[in-house]
Amino acid sequence: MNEEIILSGRMNPKIDPTLGIWGWEIPLYLFLGGLAAGILFFAALYTILGREKELPTAVRKATFIVPAILVIGLFALFLDLKNKLYFWQLYTTIRLESPMSWGAWVLMLVTPLSIVWSVAYWRDLVPNWKFKVEWLEFVEKQVNKYRKPLAWMMIVSSVILGIYTGILLSAFNARPLWNTSILGPLFLVSGLSTGAAVIMWMSKNHLERTWFSKIDLILIGIEIFFIIHLFMGFLASNAAQIEAAQLFLGGVYTLPFWGGVVVLGLLVPAILEILELRGKKVPVALPAFLILLGGMIFRFIMVDAGQLSKYLY
Amino acid sequence: MRYAMVIDTKKCVGCSDCVVACQNENRVPIGYCRDWVIENAKGTFPNVSIELRSERCNHCENSPCVRCCPTGASHYEEGGVVKVTRHECIGCGACVQSCPYDARYSHPDGFVDKCTFCHHRLQEGKLPSCVSVCPTECMYFGDLDDKESKVYQLLQNRDWKVLAPEVGTKPHVYYLI
Numbered sequence: 001m002n003e004e005i006i007l008s009g010r011m012n013p014k015i016d017p018t019l020g021i022w023g024w025e026i027p028l029y030l031f032l033g034g035l036a037a038g039i040l041f042f043a044a045l046y047t048i049l050g051r052e053k054e055l056p057t058a059v060r061k062a063t064f065i066v067p068a069i070l071v072i073g074l075f076a077l078f079l080d081l082k083n084k085l086y087f088w089q090l091y092t093t094i095r096l097e098s099p100m101s102w103g104a105w106v107l108m109l110v111t112p113l114s115i116v117w118s119v120a121y122w123r124d125l126v127p128n129w130k131f132k133v134e135w136l137e138f139v140e141k142q143v144n145k146y147r148k149p150l151a152w153m154m155i156v157s158s159v160i161l162g163i164y165t166g167i168l169l170s171a172f173n174a175r176p177l178w179n180t181s182i183l184g185p186l187f188l189v190s191g192l193s194t195g196a197a198v199i200m201w202m203s204k205n206h207l208e209r210t211w212f213s214k215i216d217l218i219l220i221g222i223e224i225f226f227i228i229h230l231f232m233g234f235l236a237s238n239a240a241q242i243e244a245a246q247l248f249l250g251g252v253y254t255l256p257f258w259g260g261v262v263v264l265g266l267l268v269p270a271i272l273e274i275l276e277l278r279g280k281k282v283p284v285a286l287p288a289f290l291i292l293l294g295g296m297i298f299r300f301i302m303v304d305a306g307q308l309s310k311y312l313y
Numbered sequence: 314m315r316y317a318m319v320i321d322t323k324k325c326v327g328c329s330d331c332v333v334a335c336q337n338e339n340r341v342p343i344g345y346c347r348d349w350v351i352e353n354a355k356g357t358f359p360n361v362s363i364e365l366r367s368e369r370c371n372h373c374e375n376s377p378c379v380r381c382c383p384t385g386a387s388h389y390e391e392g393g394v395v396k397v398t399r400h401e402c403i404g405c406g407a408c409v410q411s412c413p414y415d416a417r418y419s420h421p422d423g424f425v426d427k428c429t430f431c432h433h434r435l436q437e438g439k440l441p442s443c444v445s446v447c448p449t450e451c452m453y454f455g456d457l458d459d460k461e462s463k464v465y466q467l468l469q470n471r472d473w474k475v476l477a478p479e480v481g482t483k484p485h486v487y488y489l490i
Binding site: 001002003004005006007008009010011012013014015018019022023061080082083084086087089090092093095097098099100101103104115171172174177238240305310311313 | 328329331332341342346349350351352353354355356357358365377380381383384385386400401402403404405406407409410411412413415417418419420423424425440476479480481
């Protein structure tokens with residue numbers, strides 16, 4: 001028998017009895033950040049490849065929602081701060097060792113980039129639009145002129161944004177469930193998959209839709225491989241990580257994870273997409289919605305379960 | 314200079330004087346604490362043992378909290394004391410997540426707080442308040458670089474452990490066992 005009790009003192013709110021310093025704000029942001037990164041990645045990729053004409057939703061239409069997604073995400077991050085009025089201190093230092101600092105600076109780059117990117121396509125929505133303000137017209141002209149270099153900037157920063165949502169968690173060596181380097185790639189792929197789902201959902205063009213269905217299928221495959229890899233890594237690791245993995249292998253998160261994320265969020269949409277590619281009629285909203293829902297549940301579960309996992313001493 | 318605390322688990326009786334002294338000295342808000350006492354019971358009767366430990370921030374040499382802090386509010390003071398500059402802290406919670414000892418808490422006034430080894434008392438040449446009140450004198454504080462110091466001597470002559478050394482934090486609170 002080995003029993004450890006806190007004899008006196010510690011009952012700090014949000015630390016005891018279990019850690020809960022991060023509530024809904026961080027996982028919501030991780031989801032929205034990954035989603036924004038996914039949409040921007042495809043917009044930039046197909047601009048660089050010169051396939052704007054074939055894939056108009058990916059390059060133009062879907063990017064209109066990105067600034068809104070990022071603003072909601074940023075607001076969630078802001079709500080998470082305990083000292084909200086001091087948020088600007090994030091921008092008085094650059095700390096290369098701190099993933100949080102990386103995230104703050106990448107968002108500072110990606111948010112304006114996504115705004116100018118989509119605003120310069122504004123005439124798609126309102127054909128006879130006039131900006132009336134001279135410098136806005138100027139910005140629009142410059143953006144359309146330098147679209148390719150902007151796309152290169154956006155593809156790099158969107159990959160950093162997508163991968164950082166995972167690295168933010170994996171850099172915490174105190175939480176065994178998070179402390180695995182596969183989490184960065186896993187979150188990136190999951191973010192790309194949710195981005196592809198949104199493009200698929202918004203697209204009216206049959207060819208574009210099937211193209212993104214195929215991309216999504218590949219991404220789902222990679223995601224499942226990474227998840228298997230994640231648990232192989234845990235079970236071949238130390239006692240703390242084996243214990244952390246047990247939260248998903250018989251513990252409280254077993255059903256939400258394998259049922260909600262793997263089956264409902266990955267396998268079912270994959271099957272639906274395969275059926276659609278084979279010519280069966282499947283409403284496109286269904287697989288897209290399930291992928292988004294699965295991606296969101298995945299982040300909520302990872303943040304919650306990570307805070308339960310700890311070193312035993 | 315490398316400050317360290319050495320706590321003799323064989324002498325500790327778990328009276329919690331250290332907890333109360335700290336709360337008083339540092340005006341810790343009610344319902345919160347910077348140090349706490351753990352009772353660890355092991356074995357089955359008749360082969361049982363109990364270990365009492367007064368725990369707090371370990372002022373790690375390789376502090377994950379300092380590494381994770383996005384604003385530089387968490388930092389090292391001279392002697393390796395890990396401190397939080399209140400007016401630089403935005404309360405993002407990264408350091409709370411990064412601490413394997415859960416030694417940090419979110420202060421109701423909007424910053425993250427924890428043990429400072431009573432840095433303000435050290436500067437006046439006094440001992441940390443928890444050490445100074447311990448009725449069994451089971452706590453020692455000093456400089457590990459000073460070979461004459463009591464802490465150095467104790468670690469030379471007694472068996473000791475640190476908490477969760479496998480996390481790689483190199484803690485500066487030592488427990489004599």
